Amino acid sequence: MPNPTAAMLTIGDEILSGRTRDANMPHLALALGEKGISLCEARVVPDVAEEIVAAINALRSRYDHVFTSGGIGPTHDDITADCVAAAFGVAIDVRADARAILATNYENPERNLNAARLRMARIPEGAELIDNPVSKAPGFSIGNVHVMAGVPAVFVAMVAGLLPKLTGGKPLLSETVQVLRGEGLIAGPLGIVAAAHPEVSIGSYPFNRDGVFGANLVARSDDAGALALAAAALRALKAELEG
Amino acid sequence: MPNPTAAMLTIGDEILSGRTRDANMPHLALALGEKGISLCEARVVPDVAEEIVAAINALRSRYDHVFTSGGIGPTHDDITADCVAAAFGVAIDVRADARAILATNYENPERNLNAARLRMARIPEGAELIDNPVSKAPGFSIGNVHVMAGVPAVFVAMVAGLLPKLTGGKPLLSETVQVLRGEGLIAGPLGIVAAAHPEVSIGSYPFNRDGVFGANLVARSDDAGALALAAAALRALKAELEG
Numbered sequence: 001m002p003n004p005t006a007a008m009l010t011i012g013d014e015i016l017s018g019r020t021r022d023a024n025m026p027h028l029a030l031a032l033g034e035k036g037i038s039l040c041e042a043r044v045v046p047d048v049a050e051e052i053v054a055a056i057n058a059l060r061s062r063y064d065h066v067f068t069s070g071g072i073g074p075t076h077d078d079i080t081a082d083c084v085a086a087a088f089g090v091a092i093d094v095r096a097d098a099r100a101i102l103a104t105n106y107e108n109p110e111r112n113l114n115a116a117r118l119r120m121a122r123i124p125e126g127a128e129l130i131d132n133p134v135s136k137a138p139g140f141s142i143g144n145v146h147v148m149a150g151v152p153a154v155f156v157a158m159v160a161g162l163l164p165k166l167t168g169g170k171p172l173l174s175e176t177v178q179v180l181r182g183e184g185l186i187a188g189p190l191g192i193v194a195a196a197h198p199e200v201s202i203g204s205y206p207f208n209r210d211g212v213f214g215a216n217l218v219a220r221s222d223d224a225g226a227l228a229l230a231a232a233a234l235r236a237l238k239a240e241l242e243g
Numbered sequence: 244m245p246n247p248t249a250a251m252l253t254i255g256d257e258i259l260s261g262r263t264r265d266a267n268m269p270h271l272a273l274a275l276g277e278k279g280i281s282l283c284e285a286r287v288v289p290d291v292a293e294e295i296v297a298a299i300n301a302l303r304s305r306y307d308h309v310f311t312s313g314g315i316g317p318t319h320d321d322i323t324a325d326c327v328a329a330a331f332g333v334a335i336d337v338r339a340d341a342r343a344i345l346a347t348n349y350e351n352p353e354r355n356l357n358a359a360r361l362r363m364a365r366i367p368e369g370a371e372l373i374d375n376p377v378s379k380a381p382g383f384s385i386g387n388v389h390v391m392a393g394v395p396a397v398f399v400a401m402v403a404g405l406l407p408k409l410t411g412g413k414p415l416l417s418e419t420v421q422v423l424r425g426e427g428l429i430a431g432p433l434g435i436v437a438a439a440h441p442e443v444s445i446g447s448y449p450f451n452r453d454g455v456f457g458a459n460l461v462a463r464s465d466d467a468g469a470l471a472l473a474a475a476a477l478r479a480l481k482a483e484l485e486g
Contacts, residue, residue: 013446016282017415017463018272020448021264025287029261039259041294044268044285047446051284074427075447075458076434116430135451151449172260184317187359191319203256203290204318205263206394208378215318220260 003169003222004064006032007041009055011070011080012150015044024069024155031159036169036222037065047071052083060087060145065166067159070150072139074116081140084147085124095123098138105136131161170222175231179238182206182213186241190217193233199223200230246412246465247307249275250284252298254313254323255393258287267312267398274402279412279465280308290314295326303330303388308409310402313393315382317359324383327390328367338366341381348379374404413465418474422481425449425456429484433460436476442466443473 008028014020022044029039040063045051052071059066071080085092098121103109120137123129130139130148134157139148141162148158179186183206194202200221207214217234221227251271257263265287272282283306288294295314302309314323328335341364346352363380366372373382373391377400382391384405391401422429426449437445443464450457460477464470 013444013463014448014461016272016285017276017417017461018269018274018282019417019461021266021269023264026261026264029259031261033260039261040289042259042287046283047444073447073449074430076430076437077446112427114427114431116434117427119430151451153451174260174262184355184357184360187317187319187362188357191359194319201256201290203320204316205257206316208394208396218257218260218262220256 001169003036003038003172004167005040006037006065006067007043007059007063008039009052009059009066009068010042010044010150011047011052011068012044013046013077014150015070016046022069023152024150027152027156028067028069028159031163033172035163035166036171037166038169038172047077047079049079049083049086052080053087056084056087056145060143064144066145068145068147069155072120072137072147072149074119074137078119080147081122081124084142084145087145088124088126088142090125090142092122092124094118094121098123098129101129101136101138130158133157133161172220172222173224173227174218174220175227175234177217177219177231177234177238178214179217179241180212180214181241183215186215186217186237189237189240193230193237197226197230197233199226202230202234244412246279246281246415247410248283249280249308249310250286250302250306251282252295252302252309252311253285253287253393254290254295254311255287256289256320257393258313259289265312266395267393270395270399271310271312271402274406276415278406278409279414280409281412281415290320290322292322292326292329295323296330299327299330299388303386307387309388311388311390312398315363315380315390315392317362317380321362323390324365324367327385327388330388331367331369331385333368333385335365335367337361337364341366341372344372344379344381373401376400376404415463415465416467416470417461417463418470418477420460420462420474420477420481421457422460422484423455423457424484426458429458429460429480432480432483433477436473436480440469440473440476442469445473445477
């Protein structure tokens, strides 16, 4: 059976402005690879409701899982939960269990759970909460969509709590062989190796360090035996080219 | 007149595996902001032809510009140029001017311009070349799609050559006000500021540094006067909350 598929949706003008680099996508990508869930696409959309709703619906109909990051805080630009409810066509309101979790942050919840903070307890109908051990305000899963925070420490903690509950597949394994030759010399023999190992994804990532041309040849597969054969072929290619 | 819109399409299993972080997206985002072109969406797709073609067509029909990164080298996994040709329904072949540019890399082009390297001279019909001062192999623009390399040094150089040729708008300006209070306290008054300045995009980006809660409040606009008013309101909010 093939591995489950996934997409990531990052929500936020902050990422699209270039001011902040998205650290959550590479983190999720690596975690999903270990879990045996294939990250097939990633998108970044702005804090605009129609864009978020359209992206959620496009991605959830196509992949087994959608993981979102961003837009679930207390401020006016945090509109992800409402957009997810709209995408699923369900109601959204403050939920007692989410409110109770937020209340544990305060000695005097009646006074401190103001309207803004209570926004973080608004959960679409039918969703299941995702634990937030860092700052309490929960994420949630509804259908195949998993809604998490944008703050990296919180995102990482939510992913750690969520992934053990999902059904994975075979972990993605990889081997890297570095060849100190230009890609133009590598490409011919590499194409032959790639064609001979169709069940292994082989990529070439060139670099130029202090004037030395080279490429990292990365073989990826969830089949350890096939990967070992492809990696051996890449090492032979390296020996031939560098020898 | 509103600023031109843009999307970025990053092509590569390497990014989706989490092994490499995409540095090109934040670079392009900042450069477009200065140019007055609004980056409205970013996508990452794998080295799979149908996915690349579908993403190019979806994005080019929707935005004024599409900038792609990755997949234009000499190896078997470099399929972007062919996918762009397929998306536009035009032919692709080795082009004399692109071949001549590649030839300048070698003392003996007849011997060194092997089949793999010549792949980098394959240009879709009707495209205009994008200069690559780093490693010669050109990118290209066809219609509103600008095809550039994934290697960051080359991508940066291509963007620097390309952007002056595009029509920009008003540069995106921003001001940041840091407030050392939790977002739960900031959110209420911030919502009022945001509602009072609808022509300015105001975002709140929380952090927790050594146990101190705070948020960067970022106001963005291409209207300097409106931005100044919003920034003044944010500074007043900071004084009120921290005072």
